Amino acid sequence: MNAPLHFKAAxxxxxxxxxxxxxxxxxxxxxxxxxxxxxxxxKVQAAVEATGYIPNMLAGGLKSKRSLMVAGIVxxxxxxxxxxxxxSLTTTLxxxxxxxxxxxxxxxxxxxxxxxxxxxxxxxxxxxxxGLVQSQRARDRLRRSGIPVVETWDLSDRPIDMVVGFSxxxxxxxxxxxxxxKGWEEVGVATGSDHRAQLRREGFVATMGRDIPTAVVxxxxxxxxxxRALADLLAKAPKLRAVCCSSDTLAQGVVVExxxxxxxxxxxxxxxxxxNADFGAHxxxxxxxxxxxGPEIGxxxxxxxxxxxxxxxxxxxxxxxGFRMIERQSTCASAPA
Amino acid sequence: MNAPLHFKAAxxxxxxxxxxxxxxxxxxxxxxxxxxxxxxxxKVQAAVEATGYIPNMLAGGLKSKRSLMVAGIVxxxxxxxxxxxxxSLTTTLxxxxxxxxxxxxxxxxxxxxxxxxxxxxxxxxxxxxxGLVQSQRARDRLRRSGIPVVETWDLSDRPIDMVVGFSxxxxxxxxxxxxxxKGWEEVGVATGSDHRAQLRREGFVATMGRDIPTAVVxxxxxxxxxxRALADLLAKAPKLRAVCCSSDTLAQGVVVExxxxxxxxxxxxxxxxxxNADFGAHxxxxxxxxxxxGPEIGxxxxxxxxxxxxxxxxxxxxxxxGFRMIERQSTCASAPA
DNA sequence: CTGTTAGCGCATTCAC
DNA sequence: GTGAATGCGCTAACAG
Numbered sequence: 001m002n003a004p005l006h007f008k009a010a011x012x013x014x015x016x017x018x019x020x021x022x023x024x025x026x027x028x029x030x031x032x033x034x035x036x037x038x039x040x041x042x043k044v045q046a047a048v049e050a051t052g053y054i055p056n057m058l059a060g061g062l063k064s065k066r067s068l069m070v071a072g073i074v075x076x077x078x079x080x081x082x083x084x085x086x087x088s089l090t091t092t093l094x095x096x097x098x099x100x101x102x103x104x105x106x107x108x109x110x111x112x113x114x115x116x117x118x119x120x121x122x123x124x125x126x127x128x129x130x131g132l133v134q135s136q137r138a139r140d141r142l143r144r145s146g147i148p149v150v151e152t153w154d155l156s157d158r159p160i161d162m163v164v165g166f167s168x169x170x171x172x173x174x175x176x177x178x179x180x181x182k183g184w185e186e187v188g189v190a191t192g193s194d195h196r197a198q199l200r201r202e203g204f205v206a207t208m209g210r211d212i213p214t215a216v217v218x219x220x221x222x223x224x225x226x227x228r229a230l231a232d233l234l235a236k237a238p239k240l241r242a243v244c245c246s247s248d249t250l251a252q253g254v255v256v257e258x259x260x261x262x263x264x265x266x267x268x269x270x271x272x273x274x275x276n277a278d279f280g281a282h283x284x285x286x287x288x289x290x291x292x293x294g295p296e297i298g299x300x301x302x303x304x305x306x307x308x309x310x311x312x313x314x315x316x317x318x319x320x321x322g323f324r325m326i327e328r329q330s331t332c333a334s335a336p337a
Numbered sequence: 338m339n340a341p342l343h344f345k346a347a348x349x350x351x352x353x354x355x356x357x358x359x360x361x362x363x364x365x366x367x368x369x370x371x372x373x374x375x376x377x378x379x380k381v382q383a384a385v386e387a388t389g390y391i392p393n394m395l396a397g398g399l400k401s402k403r404s405l406m407v408a409g410i411v412x413x414x415x416x417x418x419x420x421x422x423x424x425s426l427t428t429t430l431x432x433x434x435x436x437x438x439x440x441x442x443x444x445x446x447x448x449x450x451x452x453x454x455x456x457x458x459x460x461x462x463x464x465x466x467x468g469l470v471q472s473q474r475a476r477d478r479l480r481r482s483g484i485p486v487v488e489t490w491d492l493s494d495r496p497i498d499m500v501v502g503f504s505x506x507x508x509x510x511x512x513x514x515x516x517x518x519k520g521w522e523e524v525g526v527a528t529g530s531d532h533r534a535q536l537r538r539e540g541f542v543a544t545m546g547r548d549i550p551t552a553v554v555x556x557x558x559x560x561x562x563x564x565r566a567l568a569d570l571l572a573k574a575p576k577l578r579a580v581c582c583s584s585d586t587l588a589q590g591v592v593v594e595x596x597x598x599x600x601x602x603x604x605x606x607x608x609x610x611x612x613n614a615d616f617g618a619h620x621x622x623x624x625x626x627x628x629x630x631g632p633e634i635g636x637x638x639x640x641x642x643x644x645x646x647x648x649x650x651x652x653x654x655x656x657x658x659g660f661r662m663i664e665r666q667s668t669c670a671s672a673p674a
Numbered sequence: 675c676t677g678t679t680a681g682c683g684c685a686t687t688c689a690c
Numbered sequence: 691g692t693g694a695a696t697g698c699g700c701t702a703a704c705a706g
Binding site for chain 3: 021022023024025028035036037040059061062063064065
């Protein structure tokens with residue numbers, strides 16, 4: 001005796017009637033089982049099976065003020081750097097009963113503001129941003145909304161609410177320190193146009209202590225853009241000895257272009273990426289990079305929101321997860337693959 | 338005169354009061370402006386600004402039965418093959434006022450069923466699956482729910498509702514036809530373990546007309562797995578002349594492993610991928626592949642749901658978007674990059 | 675342990 | 691054009 005083809009979905013009312021209990025008892029049997037007798041619970045369970053009942057979480061959320069949804073906002077899904085973060089964010093949230101509402105900003109502050117407004121209207125229990133929120137109006141509005149917000153992949157003294165990330169300036173500086181230790185003179189930067197990549201470049205240039213030839217390519221980066229960036233850099237600096245790239249994808253493109261031009265990597269040209277993408281350890285040569293724990297960023301962001309929603313305090317607002325350089329063959333012939 | 342820090346968000350009731358109109362007039366001024374006088378609209382607009390009102394879409398959806406949310410379900414976000422589809426899906430939906438609820442199944446039919454049940458509870462106006470829904474119970478439940486469902490990246494005579502994709506069997510067959518035309522005798526397959534990749538392998542083997550050495554790697558694929566797959570295949574078939582891969586990522590790994598072993602691609606070993614990933618045209622050698630219009634799949638899926646929600650008929654249920662082979666250097670030394 | 679009462683914030687009837 | 695009632699499906703309060 002199946003439900004009719006889709007006249008109307010069963011409601012909790014139908015379940016209660018079928019089980020011979022009151023509406024609220026049925027509700028409790030499902031969402032707060034500890035407080036209902038075993039016998040009643042069994043009756044309700046049977047009624048749920050019989051009716052094919054699926055709770056309407058929108059209705060529940062309206063009253064309880066908990067939507068069990070979290071908004072996750074990225075520049076674009078194609079920015080593979082953020083994928084492990086979004087993946088672990090989604091997984092961690094799902095394990096706690098939350099679903100992710102996805103938004104894309106296309107690196108555009110206006111779209112960002114629009115997306116955030118739409119999201120707020122859906123009453124998410126939390127918002128996770130990749131990057132810091134650009135628009136001041138959006139920051140104010142978020143702060144006043146009272147919704148827990150986690151900004152990620154960056155740091156700030158004055159986050160909207162919480163922030164989980166690392167210092168891009170320090171990343172750039174660390175790579176520059178590494179380049180200096182190698183004694184490379186003629187160096188260049190291949191970088192995406194986005195804010196965080198530019199910050200890394202600033203850190204790099206500051207530590208190098210002088211102006212550095214730079215090729216800027218539009219975000220998101222790609223292998224093709226990496227190839228173009230190297231062509232661009234070689235035109236500016238024919239004796240180029242080493243390149244600092246704002247992503248492993250870009251670095252891979254630089255390596256390919258170098259090889260096509262007959263340059264040996266790392267003997268003629270050293271290349272460093274960023275992000276520790278999974279492929280970087282397995283290319284030939286393998287690519288030196290800066291490791292950032294993307295999955296942990298997502299997991300922690302999710303946990304912070306889950307904790308906040310559970311009423312736990314959470315004193316700490318700023319979480320610096322740091323980074324570390326991974327030396328591979330693209331800067332050091334004797335490095336392990 | 339800002340709203341208090343977050344005592345309570347403004348409701349439509351507050352807006353109506355501030356504007357000196359009734360609740361329903363305020364509602365209409367926002368959601369059905371054509372039917373309200375200009376003067377009233379202006380007053381309501383001003384009140385919206387003053388109160389910082391953001392509509393609660395959960396509440397609206399409860400009554401109107403339209404949540405303006407669409408569930409999008411992928412095996413895992415890290416399967417880069419689906420990214421362009423999810424991206425265009427999200428963008429197309431957003432342009433029509435819909436948001437995407439993201440779910441991940443990890444290629445596990447049980448998780449798939451669980452995810453679908455959760456999603457149905459959120460009353461989405463549509464559900465977009467990558468792949469066909471495996472579990473028969475989930476299929477029945479979805480059909481009865483009356484929610485528009487689009488299965489994608491595959492074809493079926495009996496979709497739950499609608500399907501947008503192409504024939505994986507035919508893809509495999511087309512690649513086999515190409516290999517046969519080249520006269521390659523010793524060929525192998527490197528394939529992911531997922532259902533659709535296996536279908537392509539079946540098509541390939543059927544057209545080759547004999548058993549083919551195969552290396553199966555767990556989905557999702559990676560460059561590293563591609564390298565391992567070639568090692569595996571060469572152990573089975575030392576005279577291997579050509580490899581058919583279930584993704585461009587795998588193909589890239591096969592190329593790298595071949596080069597490391599001193600095999601020239603394509604002279605000693607030809608390699609074909611699948612998916613036309615953006616990097617494949619820019620590696621050295623560039624990678625022959627099968628192009629599938631991922632963004633169009635997402636766009637069409639979104640459009641079908643939007644149309645259905647707007648009450649338009651939509652007679653066609655099955656959309657075969659086809660595919661085409663792109664010959665590049667990894668199978669043909671004289672091919673363009 | 676169970677039930678009754680009252681809404682959550684909005685949009686769909688109807689009236690005027 | 692505008693407004694007053696009613697209820698979407700569910701759960702927080704309180705009662706018993």
